[in-house]
Amino acid sequence: MEQISEDYLYRAFMAKDSRFDGRFFVGITSTHIYCRPVCKAKRAKQKNCRFFTTAAEAEVAGFRPCLLCRPELAPEAALMNPNDHLLAKAVNMIEEHCGNISSLKEIAEKLGYSDRHLRRVFNEEYHVSPIQYLQTCRLLLAKNLLTDTNLPVLDVAMTAGFGSLRRFNSLFKKQYNLTPTDLRKRNGTGNKEEGQITLGLGYRPPYRWQEILDFFEMRAIKGIEVIQEGHYLRTVHVKSIQGADYYGWIKVRPDEEKSVLKVTVSESLLPVLSQVLKKVRQLFDLYCDPEIVYETMKNMDNFLIGSRIPGCFDPFEMSVRAILGQQITVQGAGTLAARVVEKYGKPIETPIDGLTHVFPTPADIIDLADTLEEQFGKLGVIRTRTKTILALAEALENNELTLEFPADPEEEMKQLVKISGIGKWTAQYIAMRALNWTDAFLETDVGIKKALAPMNQKEMLDWANQWRPWRSYAIVALWNSLKKKED
Template identity: 60%
Template sequence: MLATDSTGLYAAFKAKDARFDGRFFVGISTTGIYCRPVCRAKQPKAENCTYYSTAAEAEQAGYRPCLLCRPELAPGLSITDATVALVHRAARMLEENCGSGRSLDELAGRLGCTDRHLRRVFKAEYNVSPIQYLQTCRLLFAKNLLMDTNLPVLEVAMTAGFGSLRRFNDLFKKHYQLSPTILRKRMSEEKKQSSNITLALGYRPPYRWEEMLAFLAGRAISGVEVIKGGEYLRTVHLVDADQKHVYGWLRVGNKPEKNTLIVTVSERLLPVLPQVLAKVRQLFDLYCDPEAVYETLAPMNNIRPGLCVPGTRLPGSFNAFEMAVRAVLGQQITVKAASTLAARLVNAYGTPIQTGIEGLTHVFPSPEDILALEGPIENHLGPLGIIAARARSIYELAKSSEQGKIDFGLCAQPEIEMKKLLAIPGIGSWTAQYIAMRTMEWPDAFLETDVGVKKALEPHSAKELLEMAEAWRPWRSYATINLWNSLQTRN
């Protein structure tokens, strides 16, 4: 239970303040239900409210999730929000792997600690154990699937990681006092008739969706990504818990009136659905707290009005290797030229797939695909227009990625991983920081030598830019995106 001033939390709850969405949950003693602070149900009295830091903590206290505000749609917290970064990384990993059946020992090992230490710090931060948190993740994920898709209940149970339908039914009834089939009956007829898997992911407003799409559109890789009709579409290649390769596609649109992104995925991606949703959250920076970022970066507008815009997000990545290769290809050439080279690479060595969607024809080459090329790598990539030095850098990236020498995941320590990237010939500071910014959710990268950054802040020198950017820590990556965006509004 949160030991914060309840008067302030109740005021935020009464105001339906979206800035607090996902930061706490409200248990209401008269109904036995817990809500998000943005819930539009009848306002309970202050004395009937108890506040919890996580949905898991509220459920362990005996509360059921509200069917109106749907706590499973609440945005999460970014790693930089954490007083205990390890715990927040662990929480994100539990969310991403809730359907994989991985043990706590495995997750702790990936985080570089023992399961005992993880249990201790997790309990101290969230007031629940990692197992209790994981169970809530699975229940809320299953609830989301029941309400927003027409998947059979058995498939819902398996996808959410319960292992058996009986266990799923028992836990669901115990925690929510109703059966999965009764909840399913509350689905709208429109959703019942849909053959797609479509789910909603929440975010904290404001969200500069058009700027995000414009950034991704300028860097889209032909055959892999398409931006059209105000939506982002791409092909997907992931590996499931049984090490089987899974291929498919996804589409992401925005529903600003509900502060959610609508994610539609092909049915073939069902075995890796938690992974897909976690990667969408990273790509579109859904853990961001835009108010906290703007509070630090607002003084940028003293340099020039409109230089920093509230709600600007940091574009992440869906496929870390794809993004790293794209960064190498973009060295010292235009964004458009880099996209052309990436498209050639995909056409030559990507895996063709059938999506039924115009423009989505291939998945990006994997590290294994690059390493499987016989002979000098420049002999393969050179005819595509990729110079020998960059071809060798791409090969070394593939080798480091395949051997696990560089960590692009949630467990990554960006400062350490950037040093490893710099050890690869052909990768300098700009490339290493850009890769960390996009693939490791590193919020504090600053590209003082970047042409766009220098143009946005001309006539300052690179040294002066670094000194100026000290005031923008720890959000210098967001400052960089704002500077790039400002060039578009000036044109």
Template identity: 60%
Template sequence: MLKNVSGLYAAFKAKDSRFDGRFFVGVSSTGIYCRPVCRAKQPKPENCTFYSTAAEAEQAGFRPCLLCRPELAPGSSVTDATANLVYRAARMLEENCGNVQSLDEFAGRLGCTDRHLRRVFTAEYNVSPVQYLQTCRLLLAKNLLTDTDLSVLDVAMAAGFGSLRRFNDLFKKQYNLSPTALRKRTSKEKKHNSDVTLALGYRPPYRWEEILNFLAGRAIAGVDTVKNGEYMRTVHLVNAEGKHVYGWIRVGHKSSNNALIVTVNETLLPVLPLVLARVRHLFDLYCDPDAVYQMLSSMNNIRPGLCVLGIRLPGCFNAFEMAVRAVLGQQITVKAASTLAARIVNTYGTPIQTGIEGLTHVFPSPEDILALDGPIENHLGPLGVIAAQSRIIYDLARAIVQREIDFGLSAQPEEAIKKLMTIRGVGSWTAQYIAMHTMEWPDAFLETDVGVKKALGTYTSKELLEIAEAWRPWRSYATINLWNAL
């Protein structure tokens, strides 16, 4: 439970969206908990209790508000220079809430014991990891019940409950309402569609056009595209049982709700939590734009407008795909790198049927690359990829398959950068570029990048590094601002 009640109540009363997702308000007179932006009648201060997470509010006995819908609140952002253990654990629980994994496995991936993870997690969030996982599942299920016409059984399975009975029992116990009753109370006209459309909230402002332009400029023909203000791509994931799942997603923007609207192909329901986690990563939905701008606003002393409030750091949906893009982009233009990537996809990618023009293949996996017979340059060379880059791509694929380099939430970006640079042909620019996009590393800086140098003027690389010291730990965001300034 959070203290500083008067300050939190003032933020709640102001309905300031900058506080959305940072705390939740339990209202004793109604038994529900709300986001700080909730537009329901303002409760009295003495009826309000403040919690740092939705899980903590639910463990205190409160049910989620049907008006402001806590499941749509944006997540928390890492605000220090390296990944926080508890933050990464919470993100991993959200991402894997559809897969049954023991806490032992999670702790092992994070490099600690399960006992230590339980202790620090409970100290930070006032709930255990298991309770946090339960809330992740319940809120995802509530979102699906409210916004889709999926059957209650499909909702239970997609949210990771494993059985309908367990889902019904826990939902009734926690929310004092059956899933069917909730659907009736929140009923609205929904188009019958086998695909699933959900809203993912963010903390405003959000410069949608800028991130869409970034993705459009780097789209790979056959894999992803930007049309009519929406981003679309093919998807290939592996579920908990090792089954390969294929499909597509479409992402649009609804600024009035401070949310992205995500449509997920029905074939991806078995991996829905993982898909939504990848979308949040790709579109940087955990970002706190005010914290970033506060640190980077000094950029505008160099040139007005160099730093813009609300800029996001584009992540990635497929780490290997992004790493290959980075390698192909060495010493050539963005457009030329996209052309080479498209040739690789057309030759070695897996064809899929999407019904969407321009989405025809999934990007080849590391295993696909390793399965090619003979020297890799014999396969990629005829496509226009030089021998040195072909070997880097092969070495990256091998490192991923053998788990020598981790691009996931358990990764330590600074250590991963060092490992990447042990691969022959991978220099600082490539390693930093990969880290900032695949590992959500907020403090990468590309002092040798042509765009960065052009945006900042006539400085040496050493001088640029000295200037960028003032922008820690958000130098990745500074880099994106510099690119956008061009």
């Protein structure tokens, strides 16, 4: 840690300040254990503390993860600025695909750089190599699985991306000074229900769960999403980095006492578990630091600390629903989306009532190109919307458009508005939800106009400048203020 003094970091550590959770880790030289700033263990003297930006840096320096505060549950640092092009893409790829990446060369080739250049960038920023960063991601995912589930150790090794049980046992013992079986005996508290596992993903409190759940419930697509007893459930289709398709379902609920979201995942998704968890983090905006957002937004009457930007699990699914919703009600868009899913979505089996399909892919839509207008017309989708959806599918399939972080929202919005039928509102809305863009502002939105009446559009934009770079959170707050008035 070079930008912030060690005195400052030590004070944050002594205060158990949750604002710093996941932003740095503390290595204790007397025990060779590293902790989160919020750890409940007795505090070490400052002379015995070393501070690290990432868990990987702490592990490379010879420290083992604390079994009490569990660094694998620390909320991840905020998504990087897309202008940090290579590092942002590399970190995202490693974290998302740690269970499937086979080599550094594979990472570098997919990013279009040499592995030597990739190593240099990582060492400059994180003081570790990409392979060391990848190794820590795998070890911490395995530690999470060993502690919170009863998944067989062999399955843990394969899910976390280790090529063999022997390799896994050897590296785990070397890095953590105990075997996977020993860890499970000492610290394992999990259980495993038939066909599913449950893990925790950390967040920085507070978290206004009901608020984001209400947003998803209003826009839930029949057959794909269900809200039950305060839980969010949905079907899942994930394509691995090698191109294999995996199908299943997830369930998400909050555990406020531990500041984690409990994520239940069907076992069919274990080969792409790291991808699923990454998508859940983006879906529920777990990168957010509510204290930092609140510092800018606290003068806004309707803003409540702990609000999150609703993300998405499937960018194409969300974008199609947004296009279907142009100039009609939220409920009307939901009806059209449900018809598309029932007719063209892929049926899958789940143990949950109401979860029956996954959304059609861009390739599925392109396969229907010759008759798409006629087929969608029978479902009630007007011709112009159908053409827009087809053009969107083609842009994604041809890699002319990227709706996955860490793509640059500004650049992707330029590509979006080139598609006939996608205007500024739709482009910004898609960027906000698919790319976790924090600075969208929808001055032409009916709800925003109503919430900020009698301002005109120029006045709204000028007024909203005070909320940069968190205007997306202002949008959520303004929408919620209308809902409260209706209630």
